[in-house]
Amino acid sequence: MTETTHSSELPKTFDPAGIEAKWYAHWESNGLFRPERPDAQPFTIVNPPPNVTGSLHIGHALDNTLQDVVIRYERLRGKDALWVVGTDHAGIATQMVVERQLEQRQDKRTNYTREQFVDKVWEWKAESGGTITRQLRRLGCSMDWSREQFTMDPHFTRAVVKVFVDLYNQGLIYRDKRLVNWDPKLKTAISDLEVETREVKGGFWRFRYPFADGSGHVEVATTRPETMLADMCVAVNPEDDRYKAVVGKEILQPITGRRFKVVADEHADPELGSGVVKITPGHDFNDFEVGKRAGIKPADMLNMFDAEARVVQTADGMVPEKYLGLERFAVREMIVADMKDAGFLIPHVTKDKDGEEVQADFEPRTIQTPFGDRGGVVIEPWLTDQWYVNAEHLAKAPLEAVRSGAIEIVPKTWEKTFFNWMENIQPWCVSRQLWWGHRIPAWYAEDGEVFVAETEEQAQALAGGKALIRDDDVLDTWFSSALWPFATLGWPDQTDLVKRHYPNDLLISGFDILFFWDARMAMQGLHFMKEVPWKRLYLHGLVRAADGQKMSKSKGNVVDPLGLIDQYGADALRFFMCAMESQGRDVKxxxxxxxxxxxxxxxxxxxxxxxxxxxxxxxxxxxxxxxxxxxxxxxxxxxxxxxxxxxxxxxxxxxxxxxxxxxxxxxxxxxxxxxxxxxxxxxxxxxxxxxxxxxxxxxxxxxxxxxxxxxxxxxxxxxPDHPLITARWPQPGASVDAAAKAEVDWLIALIGNLRTAKNELGIAPGAKLDAFLPEPSAATRGIIERNPAAIERLARLNGIRFEAAPAGAAMQVGAGDANVIIPLEGVIDIAAEKARLAKALEVSTKEAKSLEGRLSNAAFVEKAKPEAVEKARADHAMHQAEAERLAAALARLG
The missing domain is CATH 1.10.730.10 (Isoleucyl-tRNA Synthetase; Domain 1)
Known part of the structure; x- marks a missing residue:
């Protein structure tokens, strides 16, 4: 016999709040998230470092719950389980927070030196930068807080600088002139992830572009008329028979007087508009590629905007003075008016309700427009000199790792997306025009020569005494977070932690950062550590609103996980997240x-x-x-x-x-x-x-x-010395007893089926009934004889007699190989019950048939609101199940 230990009485009411605060403090203060297990098998995960400015949203709650489930599971299994935790310095977000604080005091960043402003950011971080880490504790995340990391910590900065310098010396980081997503409000390049596309009411303008020789014109259409100030060619599709004769002809641009050629390029879609597109390579990503194919070097591409998206003179001096210094959208209106006055605007013609023709300057259209998610203004593709990583080279090793199985992506369906993106990867722009972040370790001489080194002294040594000025830019935060699996362990020093916990065992991440973070960790990990950063990559879906819509503040459907914790407790929210997380599908x-x-x-x-x-x-x-x-x-x-x-x-x-x-x-x-x-x-x-x-x-x-x-x-x-968090995972040392399982399953089936039958026939649950089972099998008879008390108490039967049931109405209840017969004479009014069941069956059958008809109507399924179709399907299933239940109840009555 196993003795039990002394216990203290449980309160009547389960109160999550008090329990959660008490136990989290106990676990953390006693170092139980990372118990000393030097001889145990290591198991390592890293959290996707949340922005230091952030607060816990529902996506964090899902992501961190799944990680905590894994780390607690592995800790219980005796592993040396390390969950690396920390926050990201979040360049743009953090700089904006501090700048807003300055604005509230009628102050601004440019009133300070760079060093003074950075000191203010560090002050803000010390006072307010710990919100999300406190909230992760409320969720129950058992991270190793004793080793909490920050991407701007000195040891981490050392790793970032080393990686930049090494990649530069290997020819894998270089400076180039290319288009970037430029935020004119923040005056910095931003990554694709920081661009959000919104639908904006805009227009489609059509213009005549005349040939320089006066022989006619081509018709071009654009949603951004202002960019014609930097047009450098016009493109037609090489297969478009309408324009084969004009390829190579010169256009005379009406506003600037600039001359440029008609070029043949597959980017021009013959089915779209006139099939002719104006090409502004310095201000459109597609046009940039067309321009390069047409032989225009990036250094020669015209730029018509300054950092605030105000018009500046282009290198060829062809922009009329009246536009200079004006804001881009004001210039748009002027350009359209000037083209119209000069007779080059082709009006958009429609008919009113009386059939009369109506002319407008443009065709109204809803335009998918890129906005900066933080600056909140329209993003401008802008041609600038930036630092780039040769991502194509670094992508080769991760591609091979996934193909070989060295990295397993779960669910496997994401592999195709991963391959597609990595095989077509573009150069990675890693410079940002900010003051907060890892400053790029590059210095310039007066003649423009660049010297890249880990310190200014080393750069000066390379420059041989030339006067140097340091690059003002900082690195993209994704560049530093790409080093998270190894820089957090002490690299570039070969620490015991690096040797023991790299590679990590698993990464859990939202699919939305597969390329921005996950793929880049794979690139840097394989390049610098010569090993994968983690053996498995688990990608989960998004948490959506109940109706399946994406959560957004503008829709007002955002759910606060802390509010749910306050109301139901962290355990309930965590369990919900796990129960609903089905390998990559979104969680409603x-x-x-x-x-x-x-x-x-x-x-x-x-x-x-x-x-x-x-x-x-x-x-x-x-x-x-x-x-x-x-x-x-x-x-x-x-x-x-x-x-x-x-x-x-x-x-x-x-x-x-x-x-x-x-x-x-x-x-x-x-x-x-x-x-x-x-x-x-x-x-x-x-x-x-x-x-x-x-x-x-x-x-x-x-x-x-x-x-x-x-x-x-x-x-x-x-x-007290054996808390559950570090208990041993079950090792029953037992097996399933088939006979015992069969016996209890038989009892459960009898009791469950009998309760269902009583409910169907309107018999009170507590009513005690007689039961008969003539000629039972030896096994069934044994079960009944061994369990008389349970049968009487739980099935509410006066035993089960092994003889034929008396004649008359009865119901049969199945359990295993037995059909137990229970007489109903005197228990219910059989005729009335049959009538009630028949009537209810008729109603449910009719409802099910009606809904079936609606659902088989293609017009309804295609045109009705998705929620209406979903409700009809649910109602149909409910009525169908009810009809089957009622039919079974009627059958019981014979």
Missing amino acids: MDEKRVEGYRNFATKLWNAARFCQSNGIGASHAVAAPASTSAVNKWIIGEVVETLAELDKAMADLRFDAAANAVYHFVWDQFCDWYIELIKGQFDAETKAVAGWVLDQILVMLHPFMPFVTEELWSKLGDR
Whole structure:
């Protein structure tokens, strides 16, 4: 027999808030997130470092919950589990926060030197930069806070500078003139991830561009008329027969007087507009490529804007003075008016309701327009000198790693996207025009020669005494975060941590940063460490609103995870995230389900209180106790099966399957059946088994619901030196007893089916009925004879007689190979019940048929709102199931 340890009484009410604050502080202050395990197998993950300016949103809650489930699981399995935590310095976001604070005091950044402003950012970081790390603690994230990192920490900066210098010396970083996404408000280049596309009401203007020889014109269309100030050619498709004769002819641009040629290029779509496009290579990404193919060097491409998107004179001096210094959209209106006055605007003609022709300057269109997600203004493609990484070269090793299986992407469906992007990768612009960030380690001599070195002294040595000026730009934050898996471990020093925890075992990331962060970590990791940064990459989906829409502040459908934690507890939110995370599919927010998982925690709490009140407490044993009764053998076997299911799900990174396995076991097998079956027979064996099973539940559930499980673990037994967070993962040392499983499954089937049948026929649940089973099999007879108390108490039967049932109406209830007959004479009014069931069946059948007709109508399915179609499908399934249930109930009555 296994003894139980002393326990302290559980309160009647489960209160998540008090439990969460108490246990998190205990775990962290006692160093339990990284227990000393020098001889254990290492297991390492790194968190995607959130912006230091950030606060916990629902995407963070999903991402970090999944990571915490994995790290707690591996810690329980005895591994030396390290979860690296830290924050990203978030160049643009942080600089904006501090600049806004200055604005509130009628102050601005340019009133300070660069060094003074950077000092102010560090002051802000010390005072306000820890919001999200406090919030991650509220979620229960068991990160190694003793080694918290920041991408601007001195050791991290040293790694960033070394990587830049090494890549430069290897010819993999270079300076080039190319188009970038330019934010005219922030006056910096930004990455694609910081560009958000919005629908804007705009126009499509059509203009005549005359041939220089006066022989006619071509018609061009544009959504950005202002850019004609920097036009350098006109393109037509080489296969377009309409224009083959004009390729090579000169255009005389009406506003600037600039002469340029008609070129043949496949970018021109014969089906779009007139099939002729004006080409402004210095201000459009597609036009840039057309210009290069037409032989225009980037250095010769015309630039018509300054950093604030105001018009400047182009290198050829052809922009009329009246436009200079004006804002881009004001110039748009002037250009259209001037082209119209000169007779080069082709009006857009429509008809009014009376059939009369109406002319307008442009065709109204909804334009997909790029905006800076932080500056909030329209992004301008701008031709500037920036620093670039040769991403094509660095992408080769990650491509091979994924192909060979050295990196496993889960779900595998993302591989195709990964290959497609990496095989067509463009140079990576890594310079930003900011003051906050890692300053680029490059110095320039007066003659423009550049010297790249880790320190100014080293640059000066390379320059041989020339006067040098340092590059003003800083590095893109994705450049530094690409080093996260190894720079956080102390690289470039070959520390014990680097040797032990690189490569990491797993990365969990949203699919939306697959290229901005994940792929770049793979590039830098393989290049500098000669090994993959992590062996597996798990990509999860987005958390969407309940109706499937993307969450956004403008739609007002953003869900605050901290509000959900306040209302339902962190455990409930965490369990919801896991149960709904189905390998990369988006998670639909459903507050009712979060509430349901809080109820699940309450059900476990009440089951533990019931056990405690009946003398059941913590177990000393890791292995299952010896057992003789079928119900105890059965529940031990259920633990064995659940554990196998859970381990497989975790190995496959099926968070939903793992959560559902433990949920089903706790709610159905343990709370609903085992506790019911053992009521009234708490002998020593049953107490030992029940205590052991409850311990196994707490350990298996702990990764998902760490707070309630740790509280119950501490209250069910006196084990202060053995907290649940560092307990041992179950090792039952037992197997499934097939006979015991068959016996209990038979009882559960009988009780469950009988309760359903009673409900269908309107019989009171507590009504005690007679039952007959003529000629049972030997196995079934044995089960019935061994379990008379359970059959009487739970099935509410006056035993089961092994003889023929009396004549008359009866219902049959199946269990295993048996059909138990239960007479109904005198129990219900059979005729009335038949009439009620028949009427209800008719209504449900009619409703199901009507909905089936609507759903088979293609017009309804295609044209109705998606939510209306979804509701019709749900209603159809409900009525169909109800009809089947009612038909079965009628059949029971014969």
